Amino acid sequence: xxxxxxxxxxxxxxxxxxxxxxxxxxxxxxxxxxxxxxxxxxxxxxxxxxxxxxxxxxxxxxxxxxxxxxxxxxxxxxxxxxxxxxxxxxxxxxxxxxxxxxxxxxxxxxxxxxxxxxxxxxxxxxxxxxxxxxxxxxxxxxxxxxxxxxxxxxxxxxxxxxxxxxxxxxxxx
Amino acid sequence: xxxxxxxxxxxxxxxxxxxxxxxxxxxxxxxxxxxxxxxxxxxxxxxxxxxxxxxxxxxxxxxxxxxxxxxxxxxxxxxxxxxxxxxxxxxxxxxxxxxxxxxxxxxxxxxxxxxxxxxxxxxxxxxxxxxxxxxxxxxxxxxxxxxxxxxxxxxxxxxxxxxxxxxxxxxxxxxxxxxxxxxxxxxxxxxxxxxxxxxxxxxxxxxxxxxxxxxxxxxxxxxxxxxxxxxxxxxxxxxxxxxxxxxxxxxxxxxxxxxxxxxxxxxxxxxxxxxxxxxxxxxxxxxxxxxxxxxxxxxxxxx
Numbered sequence: 001x002x003x004x005x006x007x008x009x010x011x012x013x014x015x016x017x018x019x020x021x022x023x024x025x026x027x028x029x030x031x032x033x034x035x036x037x038x039x040x041x042x043x044x045x046x047x048x049x050x051x052x053x054x055x056x057x058x059x060x061x062x063x064x065x066x067x068x069x070x071x072x073x074x075x076x077x078x079x080x081x082x083x084x085x086x087x088x089x090x091x092x093x094x095x096x097x098x099x100x101x102x103x104x105x106x107x108x109x110x111x112x113x114x115x116x117x118x119x120x121x122x123x124x125x126x127x128x129x130x131x132x133x134x135x136x137x138x139x140x141x142x143x144x145x146x147x148x149x150x151x152x153x154x155x156x157x158x159x160x161x162x163x164x165x166x167x168x169x170x171x172x173x
Numbered sequence: 174x175x176x177x178x179x180x181x182x183x184x185x186x187x188x189x190x191x192x193x194x195x196x197x198x199x200x201x202x203x204x205x206x207x208x209x210x211x212x213x214x215x216x217x218x219x220x221x222x223x224x225x226x227x228x229x230x231x232x233x234x235x236x237x238x239x240x241x242x243x244x245x246x247x248x249x250x251x252x253x254x255x256x257x258x259x260x261x262x263x264x265x266x267x268x269x270x271x272x273x274x275x276x277x278x279x280x281x282x283x284x285x286x287x288x289x290x291x292x293x294x295x296x297x298x299x300x301x302x303x304x305x306x307x308x309x310x311x312x313x314x315x316x317x318x319x320x321x322x323x324x325x326x327x328x329x330x331x332x333x334x335x336x337x338x339x340x341x342x343x344x345x346x347x348x349x350x351x352x353x354x355x356x357x358x359x360x361x362x363x364x365x366x367x368x369x370x371x372x373x374x375x376x377x378x379x380x381x382x383x384x385x386x387x388x389x390x391x392x393x394x395x396x397x398x399x400x401x402x403x404x405x406x407x408x409x410x411x412x413x414x415x416x417x418x419x420x421x422x423x424x425x426x427x428x429x430x431x432x433x434x435x436x437x438x439x440x441x442x443x444x445x446x447x448x449x450x451x452x453x454x455x456x457x458x459x460x461x462x463x464x465x466x467x468x469x470x471x472x473x474x475x476x
Contacts, residue, residue, distance in 0.1 A: 003295050007302040014306030015313070022314025040324040049326035054336010069373040070338050071404055071460065071473025105455060109476040112330035123327040 036171050037082040037091035038120045044090055046079060046120070074100040075113050092120065098166035111140055114156075114167045121152050121169075140165060148172055338474050342458040343432040344402045349394055350378055353428045359383045360392070369395045372473070374403040386411070390421060405429060406471040413465050419448040422470040426461060429472050433457050444470060 043064055047057045050066045055075070057066040063080040075097075082093035097117045099110045115133045122128040132149055139145050139156035144165070146155045155168040181190045188195040354360035365377040374395035381387040389410040395403045407425050409418035426444035430437040436457040443454055444461065448470070453462040455475035463470045 003298050006295075007298040010299050011302040011306035011309075014303045015310030018307040018310030019314040020310075022311040023318045025314075041326065042323050045323060045326050049329075053329060053333065054339065067373075068334055068336060068339065069403075070334060070476055072371055073476065074373075075334050105453070105460065106476050108332045109334045112332040113334055116327070116329055116333055119327060123324075 037089065037093045041092065041120060041123075042090050043079050043081060043092050046092065050077070072101045073103070073106050075110075076100065077117060094168070094170040095120070096166060096168050098164050100162065100164040102163075102165055107140065110165070111137055114140065118154060118167065118169055122150065136167070332476075334476060338476060340397070340401045340403060341405070341429060341472060341474055344405075344429055344459075345400045346378070346394060346396055346402060347399065348431065349392070349402065349405055349428060350380060353424065354380045354392060362394075369403070372403045386417065390417070392421075392425070404471060404473045406469060408467060408469045410468060413449045413468055418468060419445055422448040422463065425470060425472065429459055430457050
């Protein structure tokens with residue numbers, strides 16, 4: 001009798017744990033792009049959101065390119081499709097966001113611009129979003145660096161020749 | 174052979190216990206020094222070699238009776254014998270039909286077997302419950318949850334650049350080209366359909382004075398539509414410090430901020446003060462930047 005009761009308790013605990021794990025895994029399912037993309041967020045949704053903010057976007061087949069120019073300052077973002085040799089998926093595998101001709105008066109807008117792209121894979125995790133944002137603020141004010149956050153690689157590079165600063169975000173392999 | 178002193182005898186006196194087996198009692202050897210070595214007992218378990226008159230030992234040949242025997246002490250002569258020497262198992266003469274004692278260690282075995290079975294059943298039950306629960310839970314989780322494949326885009330931060338920031342606030346093409354330059358100063362303006370590679374503006378307009386200074390002064394207006402002015406840039410090549418250049422820059426700032434009476438004076442004053450040097454400021458959503466070489470002042474939206 002005791003054995004049956006203990007077995008029932010173990011059954012329920014194991015079932016609840018497996019249910020929770022399976023549910024989270026299912027919600028984060030990225031099998032549609034080979035575990036190589038921003039989970040759950042289609043590239044079209046991101047493009048529409050940017051267009052809603054007045055950015056101009058164009059489909060370049062391998063990626064979507066969106067830009068907004070304010071005076072001399074140019075905000076550009078290339079959203080790369082996930083894919084292999086034969087197929088492409090409508091999800092984001094890599095983001096290249098750059099600001100051309102930034103100056104001291106565009107620092108706040110530049111940080112918010114890059115932070116939005118950097119947070120996409122972790123949008124449901126406020127602590128990670130805050131961590132990425134803090135790192136970005138340091139790099140935008142400095143010369144740039146590389147870091148890894150939960151299987152995503154972030155690189156910030158400043159190019160003096162093109163007077164630009166660029167963020168590259170891609171899945172870490 | 175006779176038992177050494179202190180070793181127990183069977184009740185009938187025909188056998189003595191040597192600690193391992195019951196040995197037949199033989200006639201004592203003749204007195205005098207021993208002329209032959211100790212007798213070698215026959216190998217256990219081979220009655221044929223032991224002879225017909227030698228009963229098989231009623232106790233297993235292995236193990237020490239004093240340690241392994243589960244039998245209680247018996248009263249009487251046997252008890253006295255056991256007290257006098259090493260303890261022996263109860264004697265059962267051959268052919269009496271007395272029950273053969275169980276081998277040593279047979280007593281506790283049922284209890285140990287029961288415990289082992291209980292442990293095995295419990296462990297098996299727990300493992301089965303764990304595996305079954307995991308399978309059922311995982312299946313339920315996968316079956317009742319759909320993968321999120323089209324989540325909404327996250328909200329934008331407050332300073333995220335927006336399209337409406339692309340244009341000078343409340344500034345129109347008419348305000349600059351018609352009201353200020355053409356009507357008040359008799360300037361002439363020419364449209365351009367070429368886009369501006371720097372700002373991306375779709376259209377442009379260049380205005381110059383109608384008199385001889387037309388070769389030394391100009392105002393470029395870049396815009397996407399009549400009320401979508403992207404940038405305004407004035408250039409003056411009459412020399413740094415010249416009054417017409419300072420006046421041009423001041424009037425331009427005054428015009429661009431004219432919708433706000435408070436700010437237009439502030440902008441005009443700033444431009445007059447900084448017309449001959451490199452400086453930058455933002456007033457009322459308009460970013461003003463002056464340069465001495467080339468001698469220019471440019472207005473773009475402040476981000």
